[in-house]
Structure formats: structure tokens, C-alpha cells
Amino acid sequence: FRNNDRRSKPIMNQLxxxxxxxxxxxxxxxxxxxxxxxxxxxxxxxxxxxxxxxCDPQAPWQKGTLENTNKRVRRYLPSETIVLNVTDQDIRALCERLNDTPRKCLNFWTPKEAFRQHVLAMST
Incomplete structure (x- = not known):
């Protein structure tokens, strides 16, 4: 979901x-x-x-997975990209691509597979 104006309440409602x-x-x-x-x-x-x-200010190591994911996103959306010009469909496609890419840290499972397995384990 997008938040073009950076207001907080819509983000919390979407979460x-x-x-x-x-x-x-x-x-x-x-x-x-x-x-x-x-x-x-x-x-x-x-x-x-x-x-x-x-996270503490100026402490990116406290959110390492997020920093790593941002780096992955930048492969597809370089920093000079005007985000307002990126469509919702493009964002969804990028999310799917990232969530369908196997990760070494997940023993070569995709994030989608690992999350699904984790949630299923909680449900039983």
C-alpha cells in the first residue's frame, strides 16, 4: 500500500x-x-x-533485514526513480518478485514460503 503524503494514521489503518x-x-x-x-x-x-x-536514531544495524530489502528494491527502482510515477501494479509486482526470490538466510526458501510455514506452525 502507498502513502504518498506520509501521514501516519492511514499507514497504521492499512497495517x-x-x-x-x-x-x-x-x-x-x-x-x-x-x-x-x-x-x-x-x-x-x-x-x-x-x-x-x-530503532535508535542512526542505528541501521537494528533493522538489518529492512536495509537489505531496501537494497534489493533499489535494483529495480534506482534512487533517482520518481516513486509517484510508479504504479500500484508495479509495486505489487515488485513485492511478489521479492517475496518469491529464494534467500540464503532462509535456507533457500522464499520469504513467502518461510512466512506461510511459520504461520501454519502457529495455527496448529
Whole structure:
């Protein structure tokens, strides 16, 4: 989902919409950087009982997976890309591509496979 104006409440509402159907154990907490788009973090606790945590300023190692994913995204959307010109369909296709790419850190499973397996294990 997009957030062209960087307002926080729509982001939290979208997170709740997409994550609330997951088992409670799969959405116990989320970790954010200190961007303005996350100032309504309390909505997560109210909306679905999810705690929010924040990385320390200037500490990218605290969100290593996110930094790695950003690097992968930049292969397809270089930093000079005007994001407003990227369609929702393009973003969905990129998400699918990233989630369907096997990762060494997941024993060569795709993120989609690993997530599905993890959620299934929680449900049984």
C-alpha cells in the first residue's frame, strides 16, 4: 500500500487491515524507524493488540533485514526513480518478485514460503 503524503494514521489503518487476520503470535510487535509516518503507532495497540518498537536514531544495524530489502528494491527502482510515477501494479509486482526470490538466510526458501510455514506452525 502507498502513502504518498506520509501521514501516519492511514499507514497504521492499512497495517491493521492487512495484519489483523494473522494469528496473534504472528503480530505481537512491529519495529519501525523514526519516520513521521509512524507517529500514530499507538493505533496498532488499540486496533489489534500489537506493540510497536523503534530503532535508535542512526542505528541501521537494528533493522538489518529492512536495509537489505531496501537494497534489493533499489535494483529495480534506482534512487533517482520518481516513486509517484510508479504504479500500484508495479509495486505489487515488485513485492511478489521479492517475496518469491529464494534467500540464503532462509535456507533457500522464499520469504513467502518461510512466512506461510511459520504461520501454519502457529495455527496448529
Amino acid at each position: 491493521i487491515h492487512h495484519l489483523a487476520p494473522l494469528p496473534v503470535n504472528a503480530r505481537q510487535s512491529l519495529t519501525f524507524d523514526r519516520g513521521l509516518e509512524f507517529t500514530s503507532w499507538r493505533e496498532l495497540q488499540i486496533g489489534m493488540g500489537t506493540a510497536a518498537w523503534f
